[in-house]
Amino acid sequence: MSDTYHLTVVGAGYVGLATAIGLASRGHTVDLVEVRQDRLDALARGELPIHEPGMDAAFADPVVRDRIRAVARIPEGPSDLVLICVGTPVGENGRSDLRQLQSALEASRPLAQSGVPLVIRSTLPVGSNDQIIRWAGGDPSRIFTNPEFLVQGRALEDFLAPSRVVIGRFPDADAKALAVVETVLSVGACPVMVVSVAEADLIKNGANAFLALKLSYANELAVLCEELGADVVTVIDGIGLDPRLGKKYMQPGFGFGGSCLPKDLRSLTNVGRDLGLEMHVTSAASEANESHQRRFARRILGSLEPGARRVAMLGLAFKAGTDDVRSSPALRVAELLMARGVEVVGYDPHAARNAAAVLPGLHLAATAEEALEGAGAAVIGTEWPEFRELDWRSIASRMAAPVVFDGRRLLDGPALRALGFRYEAVGAPVSTQPARVRGGARAAG
Numbered sequence: 001m002s003d004t005y006h007l008t009v010v011g012a013g014y015v016g017l018a019t020a021i022g023l024a025s026r027g028h029t030v031d032l033v034e035v036r037q038d039r040l041d042a043l044a045r046g047e048l049p050i051h052e053p054g055m056d057a058a059f060a061d062p063v064v065r066d067r068i069r070a071v072a073r074i075p076e077g078p079s080d081l082v083l084i085c086v087g088t089p090v091g092e093n094g095r096s097d098l099r100q101l102q103s104a105l106e107a108s109r110p111l112a113q114s115g116v117p118l119v120i121r122s123t124l125p126v127g128s129n130d131q132i133i134r135w136a137g138g139d140p141s142r143i144f145t146n147p148e149f150l151v152q153g154r155a156l157e158d159f160l161a162p163s164r165v166v167i168g169r170f171p172d173a174d175a176k177a178l179a180v181v182e183t184v185l186s187v188g189a190c191p192v193m194v195v196s197v198a199e200a201d202l203i204k205n206g207a208n209a210f211l212a213l214k215l216s217y218a219n220e221l222a223v224l225c226e227e228l229g230a231d232v233v234t235v236i237d238g239i240g241l242d243p244r245l246g247k248k249y250m251q252p253g254f255g256f257g258g259s260c261l262p263k264d265l266r267s268l269t270n271v272g273r274d275l276g277l278e279m280h281v282t283s284a285a286s287e288a289n290e291s292h293q294r295r296f297a298r299r300i301l302g303s304l305e306p307g308a309r310r311v312a313m314l315g316l317a318f319k320a321g322t323d324d325v326r327s328s329p330a331l332r333v334a335e336l337l338m339a340r341g342v343e344v345v346g347y348d349p350h351a352a353r354n355a356a357a358v359l360p361g362l363h364l365a366a367t368a369e370e371a372l373e374g375a376g377a378a379v380i381g382t383e384w385p386e387f388r389e390l391d392w393r394s395i396a397s398r399m400a401a402p403v404v405f406d407g408r409r410l411l412d413g414p415a416l417r418a419l420g421f422r423y424e425a426v427g428a429p430v431s432t433q434p435a436r437v438r439g440g441a442r443a444a445g
């Protein structure tokens, strides 16, 4: 690698760590700035403060680790480029809370004013340009956006081999600054789009909202299937054979979560409304997502065996492969059950600590078996593959009632029924026949 730089990455979360470790593995040196002491302490011990497959191994490489210096404040320099990766969570009013971004940009001012280009990798709500320029106090010609498209669970992999690199620039962008940004962010033959800041924001928000629409649609089909006695997995298998449609992002469940999709759906809806536009599609998808979580909770409450007041929630993360519980549907359903007097004992291989921090009153078990001991029902809240490997035969005798509500279509329904379980799954009739497909058979669970 010929062009290596001294970079400043602000924020050591999922995106900031993938960015810092990815750039260090490409030969750059990185000052990684983080305000949370627990995250700095973990990094100082040589540990990652988040669970992200593949990232630990990359960070364990001494060559990569030596190129990263974790610090509490943005150093005065030297720096060739500042990459801002702080959080932009949903605020109480349903809009993106930009306070982390404001503080990061204000702290970057001395570097920006000395001519160092800034790249904002955090997801911005469309139309936040003026604030950004004001907070950075710098010349907009050296401020760029670069929305991140990584998927948690394979964050580093996605950073190192992205589907596309989108760079947003303000009018009259400084050509030399843009060249540095492109050099740092470009990867091999990956397409690079240099567009306006508004277009970059819309590409990011629009892509996430589209993924959310697909998931909402699959979940709505699941509801229809439950009422009609059909199996949504079979229906989506059939829909997905159409090459125009495919099956990606059509895994049915009881709602989607995470820090991105729900937020970006709402963000796009709010931006449209601010412009006097009614955003029918995105607002309906947000409402549908909440309703699917409530429906699943109602279904569990309505089908618990009489007297069963304890439920084991297997999986608390918003999806498998991460310890992230932001907007986790499993936690939302746990909360709804607890509000109706049900004791919920949760287990998650990686997300228990984060879950305890956001849902007080949730009991936590150290193992799935411990959570299931004496429970009146098991709920699959997250699709961790290890739940398939549990010894369900012995678990059946240790539960108060052998009942499973599979919210993620993870388990083998017929096999569980053969063990004496009552098995109910999202998008499935109470009893399904195996579906046969010529050219590849699959059993409907």
Ligand SMILES: NC(=O)c1ccc[n+]([C@@H]2O[C@H](COP(=O)([O-])OP(=O)(O)OC[C@H]3O[C@@H](n4cnc5c(N)ncnc54)[C@H](O)[C@@H]3O)[C@@H](O)[C@H]2O)c1
Residues within 6 Å of the ligand: 010, 011, 012, 013, 014, 015, 016, 033, 034, 035, 036, 039, 085, 086, 087, 088, 089, 100, 101, 103, 104, 107, 121, 122, 123, 124, 148, 149, 150, 151, 152, 259, 260
């Ligand atoms: N998580 C994802 O999958 C993903 C994917 C694409 C884009 N994004 C976007 O990227 C951004 C970051 O997401 P994340 O999941 O990494 O968030 P995160 O909350 O995990 O990480 C943000 C980090 O920034 C730190 N921080 C806040 N203010 C700071 C400051 N002034 N100086 C230094 N550090 C500061 C926080 O303490 C936190 O550790 C968000 O805008 C998000 O929407 C996230």
